[in-house]
Amino acid sequence: MRRLLAPFLVAALGAAALSVSAGPVVAQTSSTTQATTAKTVVDIAAGNPDFSTLVTAVKAAGLAGTLSGPGPFTVFAPTNAAFAKIPPAQLQAILADQQQLTSILTYHVVPGKVMAADLKKSQRVKTVEGSKVLIVKNKKGAKIGGVDIVATDIVGSNGVIHVIDEVLIPPKKTAKSSK
Secondary structure, three states: OOOOOOOOOOEOEOOOOOOOOOOOOOOOOOOEOOOOOOOOHHHHHHOOHHHHHHHHHHHHHOOHHHHOOOOOEEEEEEOHHHHHOOOHHHHHHHHHOHHHHHHHHHOOEEEOOOOHHHOOOEEEEEOOOOOEEEEEEEOOEEEEOOEEEEEEEEEEOOEEEEEEOOOOOOOOOOOOOOO
């Protein structure tokens, strides 16, 4: 049985089909990286130490199998540094709450393969979590949900990873009143 995810995000989820380099992700807003497409987005994330918190989260949420599936998926993957911006006690609480963790991780995933060149100046995309998130692209780069996309187009066999520098939190869902 193949190793689905070493400690990771990432989420869901991951990145560095930088199978070219297992070193740190370079923060470049306009960077595009093409790698061997034999690896899934999960394999790519698991192979890069900068995504160990994401990989851990994906495993804890039970999403590794899904994200290793045929896809295609577009994953906006937070780095370890992005996860480090969350206070440690809050991060531990999130990792311990599978429902909340799954919601957060699936908010980082968009169905289909969306390359950087496919992005419009401004667009709302529906995430796997179910909510829509705003992507804005300008001369300086692109943002998703107000968070910088620092590396793009890390291609895997079942999708693409774009690296982000903060963890996205989905909007709170309110119970709809029925009349």
